Amino acid sequence: MPENPHDYSGLCFMGGPMSVNDPLPWIEQSCALIRTAVAAGIPVIGHCLGGQLMSKALGGEITRNPVKEIGWGNIFGESHAVGKHWLGDLAGQSGNVFHWHGETFSIPNGATRLLSSPDCANQMFALGPHLAMQCHVEMTPDMVARWCEDWTTEVQGAADQPSVQTPEQMANELSSRLPGMRRLSEQLYSVWIRGLTR
Numbered sequence: 001m002p003e004n005p006h007d008y009s010g011l012c013f014m015g016g017p018m019s020v021n022d023p024l025p026w027i028e029q030s031c032a033l034i035r036t037a038v039a040a041g042i043p044v045i046g047h048c049l050g051g052q053l054m055s056k057a058l059g060g061e062i063t064r065n066p067v068k069e070i071g072w073g074n075i076f077g078e079s080h081a082v083g084k085h086w087l088g089d090l091a092g093q094s095g096n097v098f099h100w101h102g103e104t105f106s107i108p109n110g111a112t113r114l115l116s117s118p119d120c121a122n123q124m125f126a127l128g129p130h131l132a133m134q135c136h137v138e139m140t141p142d143m144v145a146r147w148c149e150d151w152t153t154e155v156q157g158a159a160d161q162p163s164v165q166t167p168e169q170m171a172n173e174l175s176s177r178l179p180g181m182r183r184l185s186e187q188l189y190s191v192w193i194r195g196l197t198r
Helices: 025-040 049-057 081-090 141-148 167-194
Strands: 011-013 044-047 062-077 094-105 112-117 120-127 130-133
Touching: 011 025, 011 049, 025 044, 025 049, 044 049, 049 062, 049 094, 049 120, 049 130, 062 081, 062 120, 062 167, 081 112, 081 120, 081 167, 094 112, 094 120, 094 167, 130 167, 141 167
Parallel strands: 011 044, 044 130
Antiparallel strands: 062 094, 062 112, 112 120, 120 130
16 A cells, blocks of 8 residues: 555545455555545545545445445436536436445535436545546446356345346346446546646
8 A cells, every 4th residue: 555645646446345344454544545645636536445435535434325236227417517527418417337336435525426326326426636436437348247257146135126237137238338338437537637737
């Protein structure tokens, strides 16, 4: 774990199978690094667990989502000024993203919600140049196929929930859903990259 975010133009935190609430030593180290970077204006971006780390670091809470979200799902983009800045054409519109989570974050004080879904109110938030995502806009076909290998373990006790797709459903919807999500990811990453100072 790097100690000094000033050595970097920005910090990116990815997902993982653990919970931010687990007693793992690197979680508080990650949160401290995020707080230092945010205070210094060094852009931070987080995906799923990474977004949860950002929320916790900034005073939010991580709790169990009412249902698990696994697979492709609809989202709605906020139409306020911050939403338009980050989401571009998706602001005020519906779209789709890939989900793989059972917990969710709250929106920290001072941050702005950008996306919501029918089964998870807080899918994304921004705070200045920092972006936290509950959803997975980074997915590729190979990643979807690989994650589906763990589907049985991941959805234990929740396979019959409407928010959980089967591997077959995910594969069948890949070609129709991926292009829209790719446009969203390019929009989000382009805005975040513009915030890098060096």
